[in-house]
Amino acid sequence: MTRAAVKRRLALLWWRQLALTLAPLLVINFMFGISRQPGVLAMPLFVAGLASLFVSLPLFGGYKRALFATAKALNTADEPAAWLTLAERRRAALLGAGLPAWIAALAVFAGLEAVPLVLLALASIVVLYLYRIPRQLG
Numbered sequence: 001m002t003r004a005a006v007k008r009r010l011a012l013l014w015w016r017q018l019a020l021t022l023a024p025l026l027v028i029n030f031m032f033g034i035s036r037q038p039g040v041l042a043m044p045l046f047v048a049g050l051a052s053l054f055v056s057l058p059l060f061g062g063y064k065r066a067l068f069a070t071a072k073a074l075n076t077a078d079e080p081a082a083w084l085t086l087a088e089r090r091r092a093a094l095l096g097a098g099l100p101a102w103i104a105a106l107a108v109f110a111g112l113e114a115v116p117l118v119l120l121a122l123a124s125i126v127v128l129y130l131y132r133i134p135r136q137l138g
Contacts, residue, residue, distance in 0.1 A: 001080075003074075007137070010090070010133050011133065013087075013091075014132055017098065018125070018128055021101045021102070021124050022101055022121060022124070024101070024102060025101050025121055028105045032108055033108045036109075036110075037111050038111040041107075041110040042110045045103060046107060046120070049099070049100045049103035049104055049107065049123070050123070052100050053100060056093060056099075056127050059092055059096045059097075060093060063086075063089045063131060066082075066089040066090070067137065069082055069085065090131055093131055097124055097127040097130070097131060098124055098128070100121070100127075101120055101121050101124035103120065104121060
């Protein structure tokens with residue numbers, strides 16, 4: 001597989017992960033969020049969603065190291081293995097980046113208001129954006 005094909009596939013996987021991260025929140029909010037009253041668990045779930053951002057800190061470190069290793073391995077015999085390692089680290093990091101939006105989807109059942117739901121969704125989008133493959137790689 002060529003370098004351009006690998007980068008295109010990783011870009012498509014990023015868009016798929018973005019859709020899979022936001023889809024549960026949008027569907028659950030559309031189906032069940034119409035007439036919810038704020039519950040006791042709304043604020044703790046919002047705080048848990050914000051705290052879940054810290055899960056991606058060590059995952060980002062591993063991704064960043066794999067990204068640098070891939071940049072060093074370009075045009076060498078180790079390049080295919082470096083791309084595979086980068087994709088593996090990125091897959092785990094993308095799951096960690098989706099946690100705030102998934103917790104927000106659960107918080108819909110607790111009656112979390114629209115503004116905190118949007119904030120958690122935006123937090124996931126911003127962290128997901130960190131895991132795009134940079135143009136400078138390759």
